[in-house]
Amino acid sequence: MLEIQNVKKLYTSTTGVKEISLLCKEGETVAFIGPNGVGKSTILKIVSGILKADEGTVLLNGKDTAWFGTRQNIGYMPEHLNVGKKISAKELLYLISDYKYKGKYKEKIDESIKNYALENQCNKPFCKLSMGSKKKVGSIIAFMGNPELIILDEPTNGVDTAGIICMKRDITEAKNRGCSVIVSSHILDFIGSIADRSIFLKNGQIEHIVKGKENLEEIYTTLYL
Amino acid sequence: MKKSFRLWIAISNVFYKVIQFVLAIALIIVAQIFVVPVFEEKIAGVKMISSNHLRVFVTIAFLVAFVAALIHGMYKTILENKELEYILSLRKTEYYLYVLFQKSSWYYMYMIVITAMTGAFGYEKVLAVVLYTILYLAVTYITYFVACKQIYFGKDICFREKRTRDKVNRTKVVKENAYIELILLGIKERYAFFEIFFCKIAVVFIGVIVGKGGISRNIILTIYCFLALVLILANDAYWKNEKEKIKLFCGIGISHKKYIVVNLISGIIFNLLLLALLFSVFSKNIAVGIVFVCIGIFMQLYWNVIYLYTNLRLPDDSEILVMVLYIFWMIIGLIPIMNIFLLVYVLKKIGSCWQGEMEC
Structure with missing residues (x-):
């Protein structure tokens, strides 16, 4: 279970996250929705432990996510991933398997490469892949090792239909295993099809929470347009 | 250690790193043979202060400049790789070890300058290298943890980039004239790259030492031309960054002549202006000064055109081919008349590439 308790992170007096509290149960998918600059990526970075909150704590099954040992149980797909020029997508995935999981899950990586239709791309340097292909590799990274918490920052950017279908299937499988999933996206249809709860952010605060599959577009129009 | 080294090998171009290492060793030897005697002679000639004290002051000044650049460079690398x-x-x-391996060129630059500044030879030189290496490791270790902490707490320490950006935003003339804005952007972006910024500091530092050396005008001119060339070639990172913009400029119909002129002016201001001022102070001769400026502008134009042609014409993954071609172009660039013919030929080629944009 993921507990976000009174998290606050301000870059300036108006930008950042003002105060967010949330409980995400095992097997639940929570989505953050909102326009650019509303604090979606900031809250995901705080949850992952990459960024320190000014106030508040984030606990995964009672353990602080900022603690190094908790990282093993978190799968994170960042908005952007910078790696060197030479390393290929497959080499990167194998390297993560070696470093984070002591060489396990290599067969699963090969299977995921096939599922995401990355066979022709996986031997090219990662930095030269298209945005969609990079996101697909990011998705394989996030789901690798069956983590307890999966964080997906803008997972659908530039991804083709096959990739989105595959991503949805991976999210459903992870949920069935009891994994909590936190996602941020601008694609409301995608969120509507995967999220158990959708949280609308405004000015760094929770503005509205929707359970189930209500009409997200209508709520978005009312809140922001 | 093993993990960091394996990651570095997986991510870096090993061939390029080996060449970098060999070049660094060669530069250390060259500096020992040519720069050290001049430096020793000059500091011995200063009467106001003892040579040992002067050496300490120069070393401290270098270390302060180096650490300032190091903090900025490390912060940027850690931020990009977090x-x-x-x-x-x-x-x-x-x-930390991975960052250290990744930025091995810093250590080479540091050692080239430090070994040239420590006067002793033999056993004492080895001791100096060991002690300065320990100092380097200590400084990078502290810098690394400070940078990690700053990034973890979401604080920005890239003061130089922010300040330059604010200045550019404030100036009214800049907002009204796109070409002035592009020129200022060209200068600002060169400063944003640690390698280029540090190279400029090193080139100016060597330029002052050479100028104070009391050598003949022709030798100063040769050394200054070499320094200008080194600085122009250090702009490599800037040109790699320009690659995507070039495609964009082609696509939206901006003329290649204007693009070349804008980059020529920003290049002259960043690479040559300060060197030309120093040269005119030390040479005390207008004619020789004009010769240096003319050679400098030609070199700037020649290499701008070469970089532009390379970015337009060669595919992204042909690093070794690019390196071989640069060596070839450097040799041609040193041959009078031939270099002008090559410049005109490449300019024409760029024109047709730019027009047809994606046909090349």
Whole structure:
């Protein structure tokens, strides 16, 4: 279970996250929705432990996510991933398997490469892949090792239909295993099809929470347009 | 250590790193043979202060400038790689070693200058190298942890980039004239690259030492031309960054002549202006000064055109071919008349590439 308790992170007096509290149960998918600059990526970075909150704590099954040992149980797909020029997508995935999981899950990586239709791309340097292909590799990274918490920052950017279908299937499988999933996206249809709860952010605060599959577009129009 | 080294090997171009290492060793030897005697002679000639004290002051000044550049450079590298560190689940020390390997060129530059400034030879030189290496490791270790902490707390320490950006935003003339804005952007972006910024500091530093050396005008001119060439070639990182913009400029119909002129002016201001001022102070001769400026502008134009042609014409993954071609172009660039013919030929080629944009 993921507990976000009174998290606050301000870059300036108006930008950042003002105060967010949330409980995400095992097997639940929570989505953050909102326009650019509303604090979606900031809250995901705080949850992952990459960024320190000014106030508040984030606990995964009672353990602080900022603690190094908790990282093993978190799968994170960042908005952007910078790696060197030479390393290929497959080499990167194998390297993560070696470093984070002591060489396990290599067969699963090969299977995921096939599922995401990355066979022709996986031997090219990662930095030269298209945005969609990079996101697909990011998705394989996030789901690798069956983590307890999966964080997906803008997972659908530039991804083709096959990739989105595959991503949805991976999210459903992870949920069935009891994994909590936190996602941020601008694609409301995608969120509507995967999220158990959708949280609308405004000015760094929770503005509205929707359970189930209500009409997200209508709520978005009312809140922001 | 093993994890960090393996990651570095997986991510870097080993061939390029080997060449960099060999060049660094060669430069250390060249500096020992040519720069050290001049430096020793000059500091011995200063009467106001003892040579040992002067050496200490110069070393401290260098270390302060180096550490300032180092903090900025390390911060930028760590910021760019923080997601990679996270998904690889690297421990702090492993990540520090990886950053250290990744930025090995800093250590080479540091050692080239430090070994040239420590006067002793033999056993004392070895001791100095060991002690300065320990100092380097201590400084980078502290810098690394400070930068990691700043990034973790979401604080920005890239003062130089922010300040330059604010200045550019404030000037009214800039907002009204796109070409002036592009020129200022060209200068600002060169400053944003640690390698280029540090190279400029090193070139100016060597330029002052050479100028104070009391050598004949022709030798100063040759050395200054060489320094200008080194600085122009250090702009490599800037041109790699320009690659995407060139495609964009082609696409939206901006003329290649205007693009070349804008980059020529920003290049002259960044690479040559300060060197030309120093040269005119030290040479005390207008004619020789004009010769240096003319050679400098030609070199700037020649290499701008070469970089532009390379970016337009060669595919992204042909690094070794690019390196061989640069060596070839450098040799041609040193041959009078031939270099002008090549410049005109490449300019024409760029024109047709630019027009047809994606046909090349």
